[in-house]
Amino acid sequence: MITEKEKALKDGAKSIYDMALETFDKAADLLNLDWDIREHIKYPERILIVNFPVRMDNGRVQHFEGYRVQYSTARGPAKGGIRYHPSVTLDEVKALAFWMTWKCAIVNIPFGGGKGGVVCNPKEMSQGELERLTRRYTAEILPLIGPEKDIPAPDVYTNPQVMAWIMDTYSMMKGYAVPGVVTGKPISLGGSLGRDQATGRGVFYTTQKAVEHLGLKLEGAKVVVQGFGNAGSVAAMLFEKAGAKVIAVNDSKGGVYNDKGLDVMKLIEHKNKTGSVIGFPNSEPISADDLMALECDILVPAALENAIHKGNAGKINAKIISEAANGPTTPEADAILEDKGVFVIPDILCNAGGVTVSYFEWVQDEQHLFWDEEQIYTMLEKIMKRAFDEVLNIHLKNKVSMRMAAYMLGIGRVAEAVKLRGLYP
Incomplete structure (x- = not known):
């Protein structure tokens, strides 16, 4: 069986880190980043x-x-x-x-x-x-x-x-x-x-903003989740609560599909009992390749890297891709999706809910004072939606992809910190 990493290597025999550095260079060029600062922040x-x-x-x-x-x-x-x-x-x-x-x-x-x-x-x-x-x-x-x-x-x-x-x-x-x-x-x-729901909630909040921006509605939207782990299952639960239909999900063992919608809470219970989504009542099996090609409004890749590659990007039939996983899309696939007009919420924005609530946890530990769940979710929603708006503004102003806009925002902020701190010694 060919792994996703092996598939990605066929896209150009580049490592995931090589591809990351290529993206950095493109964003740095768009920012006209000073060479000295570029050299300072490009490497670990x-x-x-x-x-x-x-x-x-x-x-x-x-x-x-x-x-x-x-x-x-x-x-x-x-x-x-x-x-x-x-x-x-x-x-x-x-x-x-x-x-x-x-x-x-x-x-x-x-x-x-x-x-x-x-x-x-x-x-x-x-x-x-x-x-x-x-x-x-x-x-x-x-x-x-x-x-x-x-x-x-x-x-x-x-x-x-x-x-x-x-x-x-x-x-x-x-x-x-x-x-x-x-x-x-x-x-x-x-x-x-709130930490256990943080990543999935961040995915949901940013997707809400994307749906609003594109003039779509969550009510009745069809959602496909590739990777029904913590982030994928929480996002699916929130989409269902908002009136969307989760029509297909999978995990490392297999996938299930029902065009009328799966009962997400019962599916979570089924996976907790059996260890997989396989065999869920009122569903039919679906292969990983077929799942990625389903016609839907929102596709949530929530598994490992390189799930969307040159070999399958052309078959994707989603209006929005909400990247819950890290690095789920190769650069070659990105170009294909952009040509198809798919709106991609990049991983470094979409799945940042996890690190945001991690920050809240660290703050609470350091000050020995803890917040309730409602406070956590309110602050998380505010931060995620503000970040989406900032990335979207760069996307619209500079006529670049959402991924490139996100990199420009992040790299620009790190560059500014390095510039202000100066070079030691």
Whole structure:
């Protein structure tokens, strides 16, 4: 079976990081960015590669490789998740840290960009093995992380429990509890209300704005969700509540389709019970390729990178693409979608709800004062919709794609911070 990454490589044999740098150069050119500042912010500040042993349940020691990348700290501490996945590469982590840098700037929160990852398959590991791996990885990256310099969070196949282990390991090294070292923690350890819905809500809020801009209506709109994980399922639930029809979703095991609409809450319950959307009552199976080609108003790619590539972009029949995943569209696919007139809400804007509420969590931990869910959602909606309007204004004024407009906004803000801070020494 060909993976999405392998498909993407066929688009031009470029790594995901190479493609990210190409986008940076295009945005920097449009901004007429000063060469010195361009050189200053284009590349990551720090890259740490660690190889560490973990004792497995069978008594044998196994070595793992992990990464932590700090792309920029010009506007504040590095911020970004840690993913556990067998296909994690340094290039991927660099690209993800790159995107986090501009994402934080776009929503105008005082963070820079970071990311981490460990090459492993958590689906094949016990809870004990995952805990030992997490604690050892934390010890290895300890010199880089901290509430004032680099704040990890959950990502692919990591969760609040993993964040609790990171927080505890860091706190043991410090000698006192430091809840602000990570976000996405359990509520009982200083986590924030609303964090579990943050990314999906951000997707929904920005899509609301896109629908309004295009003169469409959410009531009765057909929605397709590729990747029914946390972000995808929350977005689907909110679309349904707004009167839209979620006609198809899938996960890593398969997909389901009903043109009259799926019952999202029952589908979430079904997945929680069975581990997949497969076999959901009153639905029919649908392949990943057919799902992406369905005629719909809103397509939400909410899985891994490069889901939309040169091979399938021409078959997409959506009016709006709301990028809940990081890097779901290759540059070649972007050009095809633009020619087709598809309105794309780029990932660095669309899925920034997660890092925004992570910022709220960090603030609450640092000031030891917590907000209720209503306050969180009100502030999140305000920030996401304001960011959408700022990107849309650049899109309309400069006659560039929404993706390029988002990069221009984010890169411009980081460039301004670097310019004001100057060059040390």
